[in-house]
Amino acid sequence: EPPGRTCTIDSMTGTISTAQLLDHELADSYQVTVVATDQARPVSNRQSTEKVITVNIEDLNDNTPEFVSVNAVPVMMGALTDSLVTVVKAVDKDSGVNGQITYEIYSGDAYFRIDAATGEIFLTKDLASQLLSYDLTIRARDGGPGQKNVFFQLTIFTTSINDNGP
Secondary structure (H helix, E strand, C coil), X not given: CCCXXXXXXXXXXXXXXXXXXXXXXCXXXXXXXXXXXXXXXXXXXXXXXXXXXXXXXXXXXXXXXXECCCCEEEEECCCCCCCEXXXXXXXXXXXXXXXXXXXXXXXXXXXXXXXXXXXXXXXXXXXXXXXXXXXXXXXXXXXXXXXXXXXXEEEEEEECCCCCCC
């Protein structure tokens, strides 16, 4: 097919078909101009009319979410319950429910919880532990049929306030 040609039409039946794969992420609709011409003789007596048809492309859940977050963040030793530690973010090229992301801590330490809608990670208890770091596996899942998900490794390392003078 010539470049840019998205549809073909059967000249006998008028059936419009796609000439190539159409992807909602590239264009959510196409304008197709259909010209109908009668077969009068002589050719100079022929008449035609045209109509612009809009073809709307439905979005398929064909993209997997991708994380766009840093994979290591600090938290202060002694931080209190419900303190915001960080925000993880994933993006999905799909639209509507297919591109809506929910988050969960798939595995990791009980010191942390995640807001499923925003990706905000909070402490569930005061951080008094002497551990130097915590490793979490975060899952981002889209909302479309045949949900797609991706896993992300996040390291949260503790830092302390230097309260000892030189």
